[in-house]
Amino acid sequence: MTGSTGGPGLWNATVMTKVMLAVAIVLSAFPLYWMLVIASRTNDDAVEVPPPFLPGGNLGDNIQAVLANEDAHFMTGLINSFTVATVVTVSVVLISTLAGFSFSRLHFRGRRLLLLTILLTMMVPLQQMGVVPLYRLMVDLGWTGTLTAVILPYLLNGFGVFLMTQYTEQAVPNELVEAARVDGASTMRIWWSVVLPAVRPGMAVLGINTFMLLWNDYMWPMIVLTPDNPTVQIAIQALNERFSTNYVLIFAGTALSIIPLIIVFIAFGRQIVGGIMEGAVKA
Amino acid sequence: MSLHLEKAPLRVAAPPPQGNGRRWRSVLDIRAMPYVLISPYFVLFAFFGLFPLAFTLWYSLYDYDLAGTTEWAGLGNYVQLLADDDFWNAVVNTVGIFLLATIPQLLLALLLANALNKRLRLRLTIRMSVLLPLVTSVVAVAVVFTQLYARDWGLVNWVLSWFGVDPINWRAERLPSWLAIATMVDWRWTGYNAIIFLAGMQTIPRDLYEAASIDGASRRRQFWQITLPMLRPTLIFVVLNSTIGGLTLFAEPTTFYNGNVDGGSQGQFQTVAMFIVKQGFREFDYGYAAAAAWLLFLLILLGALINFLFVRRIGGTR
Numbered sequence: 337m338t339g340s341t342g343g344p345g346l347w348n349a350t351v352m353t354k355v356m357l358a359v360a361i362v363l364s365a366f367p368l369y370w371m372l373v374i375a376s377r378t379n380d381d382a383v384e385v386p387p388p389f390l391p392g393g394n395l396g397d398n399i400q401a402v403l404a405n406e407d408a409h410f411m412t413g414l415i416n417s418f419t420v421a422t423v424v425t426v427s428v429v430l431i432s433t434l435a436g437f438s439f440s441r442l443h444f445r446g447r448r449l450l451l452l453t454i455l456l457t458m459m460v461p462l463q464q465m466g467v468v469p470l471y472r473l474m475v476d477l478g479w480t481g482t483l484t485a486v487i488l489p490y491l492l493n494g495f496g497v498f499l500m501t502q503y504t505e506q507a508v509p510n511e512l513v514e515a516a517r518v519d520g521a522s523t524m525r526i527w528w529s530v531v532l533p534a535v536r537p538g539m540a541v542l543g544i545n546t547f548m549l550l551w552n553d554y555m556w557p558m559i560v561l562t563p564d565n566p567t568v569q570i571a572i573q574a575l576n577e578r579f580s581t582n583y584v585l586i587f588a589g590t591a592l593s594i595i596p597l598i599i600v601f602i603a604f605g606r607q608i609v610g611g612i613m614e615g616a617v618k619a
Numbered sequence: 620m621s622l623h624l625e626k627a628p629l630r631v632a633a634p635p636p637q638g639n640g641r642r643w644r645s646v647l648d649i650r651a652m653p654y655v656l657i658s659p660y661f662v663l664f665a666f667f668g669l670f671p672l673a674f675t676l677w678y679s680l681y682d683y684d685l686a687g688t689t690e691w692a693g694l695g696n697y698v699q700l701l702a703d704d705d706f707w708n709a710v711v712n713t714v715g716i717f718l719l720a721t722i723p724q725l726l727l728a729l730l731l732a733n734a735l736n737k738r739l740r741l742r743l744t745i746r747m748s749v750l751l752p753l754v755t756s757v758v759a760v761a762v763v764f765t766q767l768y769a770r771d772w773g774l775v776n777w778v779l780s781w782f783g784v785d786p787i788n789w790r791a792e793r794l795p796s797w798l799a800i801a802t803m804v805d806w807r808w809t810g811y812n813a814i815i816f817l818a819g820m821q822t823i824p825r826d827l828y829e830a831a832s833i834d835g836a837s838r839r840r841q842f843w844q845i846t847l848p849m850l851r852p853t854l855i856f857v858v859l860n861s862t863i864g865g866l867t868l869f870a871e872p873t874t875f876y877n878g879n880v881d882g883g884s885q886g887q888f889q890t891v892a893m894f895i896v897k898q899g900f901r902e903f904d905y906g907y908a909a910a911a912a913w914l915l916f917l918l919i920l921l922g923a924l925i926n927f928l929f930v931r932r933i934g935g936t937r
Contacts (some may be wrong), residue, residue: 347825349737356734361748364810367763368703368755370774374766383772412715431659438656441855450657457668459923463890464867465916468678468899468909470738473670492663522645523652552756554870555892559900569758569870573878576762580877583766590759601754605747612750 366524368594375399375587382583398588407578409564410589413571418596420486420557420567421550427548428493436500436538437531441513442523451501458494463556474560485560486567490550496542503538504531543612544604551597568593696910706911707887709894710918712797716872716890717865717922719803726858728809732816733842738773746817749810760803761874764817765790768799790875793887800888803871808864812857813842819853822844854930867892891915 349357374382376395381388402410438444439451470489471480479485506533516526557567563574571592575586601608662833682692690900731749739745752760767774768789776786789795823846831841869892872882880897882889889897891911899908 346736347736349734349739353734353737356730357739357745360731360734360810363806364749364751367760367767367806368751370767371759371763382766383769385772387772387774408888431663434656438653442653442656444650444653447653450661454660454664457664459863460668460916461867461919462668462670464670464869464895465894465912466667466675468912469671469674470903471900472674472678472905489667490721492660492667494664497657497660518884520645522648523656528658541935546919548754552758554758554873555896559896569756572756572758572762572872576874577878582892586661586762587766594755594759597756601747601751607744608754608813609743609746609750612814613821617675617830 345427360583371587371591371594374583376593377584378549379582379584382587394584395441395588395591398584398593399489402585402589402592405575408575408589409566409569410575410592411524412564413566413568414596416483416566416594417551417568417593420483420490421485421547423483424490424550425543427491428496430498431491431542432493432496432542433504433535433539434527435497436502436504436535437508437527439497440503440505441508441510441531448474451498454494454497458498462492463489467556467559470556480560481562481565483565489556490501490553492547496546500535500538507534507538508559520524537607540604540607541614543606544600545611547600548597675909675912678905679913681906683903683905683907692906695913696906700907700910700914705886705889706891706894709882709889709891712723712793712882712886712888713866713868713890713918714891716797716800716804716888717862719797720804721865722807722863723801724809724812726862727805728812728816729847730859731813732820733846735813735817736820741761746814749813751810752807753811756895757807757870758874761871764799764803764806764832765875790883793885796875796883796888800868800871800875803875804865804868808861812861814852815857816853817831818847819850823849831874851930855927858926858930859923862926863919866919866922869893869896 337584361493370389373388373391376393376399377388381392388521402408439447466489474480474485479488516530521529522568543580553567554569554570554573557570558573559571561567569594572586572589575582575589581583679695679696680692682690682695729774735749765769770776770786770790775789776784779787787795789799799838804883827849828841829861831845836844867891872888872890873880873893875888876883880889880893880901882893892915893910895911895915898904898911
């Protein structure tokens with residue numbers, strides 16, 4: 337924060353500003369807090385008027401009930417989501433870092449055109465657009481119901497390539513690449529020892545984004561998976577369908593599904609905020 | 620993807636002479652490696668980008684039925700869709716929810732960003748707090764909000780009852796269900812968009828404001844005449860994102876009806892994405908679903924175009 341020299345208090349927060357921010361924070365946090373309240377109550381409490389506002393003592397029991405429920409396959413869902421998100425995240429970060437290096441620091445014919453292709457296709461919602469042929473492809477390959485079917489379409493991530501191209505351009509000076517080249521380093525060697533160490537923060541941002549995207553994804557797993565081998569979102573939805581009046585069970589499952597994300601968020605909050613802001617200005 | 624190795628110009632200083640084999644390898648390295656490094660992306664693009672798009676078009680020209688027979692339909696699916704009341708219902712719902720969600724969301728996000736741009740303590744904590752909804756899964760959000768909007772014991776109806784409003788059956792009627800879904804979308808995305816606007820605002824030189832305030836321009840005037848026009852690139856990004864996200868809305872309305880893609884008893888909140896899934900994966904009419912997917916794409920292009928023209932007006936003339 338630099339001190340402003342202009343009109344007095346141009347950048348000072350007024351009372352109105354502070355009230356507004358307070359309201360925004362309460363509204364952001366309330367549904368999550370309330371999720372915990374219901375998840376720690378009983379079904380009778382959940383339908384009370386006025387609704388309960390303080391947590392009860394049944395969180396442990398309810399979570400156990402979700403995990404023990406054989407129809408819900410909740411544990412399978414958690415493990416599957418973790419597997420899918422991890423495999424896709426590692427692959428996307430690797431693919432994007434390689435491509436980003438090539439697009440930003442190597443010279444080749446068609447570079448601009450190919451990059452433009454990526455930018456344009458980023459705008460196409462492939463997940464919704466191509467859902468029929470993708471599904472038929474998975475049927476023909478016999479992969480419906482498997483995690484492979486969920487993972488494969490997500491390996492394509494134009495945003496990742498774009499982000500890493502931008503990031504490499506900024507983080508790796510051209511002179512450094514040229515100098516390594518004059519020293520006789522091969523392209524892969526330059527990638528490994530010059531580029532990778534410099535773009536690690538960018539990789540972290542992309543990795544966190546991708547993980548969250550996959551963890552939260554819903555439509556494609558719903559189409560391609562079966563209820564007995566779900567991702568966590570599908571497992572919650574199955575609870576929602578089959579036990580639609582067992583609110584505490586659904587809420588306990590829901591709470592369980594966002595705990596990993598909240599942990600990631602708290603651990604990497606600074607990078608996430610920074611990453612979103614940086615990405616926004618460059619895009 | 621094609622590799623034009625022989626045409627690639629050698630723009631980098633020649634490698635040090637170290638024997639023939641080594642030099643040959645090194646030339647190959649410089650010419651071929653750029654393509655090798657981008658090839659994984661383009662191989663994936665061919666399989667999971669180009670292939671689905673092309674085949675969606677192909678499928679849309681055929682009639683499928685449950686027995687598995689396939690028949691050439693030409694543009695029949697499209698003609699049928701354009702006369703299908705259910706399809707138009709889904710289009711109206713999608714656009715309605717989109718407008719109801721996006722307009723207040725962008726205004727709130729702008730206000731919030733303006734507030735976040737002031738001199739504040741606990742900056743990171745505040746920014747993280749408004750981003751908290753983003754890391755919550757969509758299904759979780761929808762589950763919680765569905766409970767909040769329950770007719771008989773929901774928190775929203777309880778609060779409304781203080782003002783003498785009779786219990787609203789949020790799920791049963793069109794406009795209330797749209798509103799409920801719009802709030803789910805807004806809860807999740809307003810903070811995120813505010814952070815993006817904030818990033819844009821921070822690139823605006825502060826002397827502009829200081830000069831304006833010396834000239835006696837009010838804060839409101841500064842917002843309209845400096846902030847908004849300078850924010851145009853960010854605005855385009857946010858609006859485009861919201862358009863694509865809003866017109867492909869699926870998880871919130873689906874969860875609002877316990878995971879059913881019908882979108883309510885009368886389809887009052889069935890979106891186009893839900894319509895596609897229903898036609899393709901409940902009725903197994905792949906051709907019809909594929910045709911609807913292409914019409915959805917056209918709708919997105921149209922939406923992007925309208926927004927683009929609108930945003931251009933906002934900043935361009937001032």
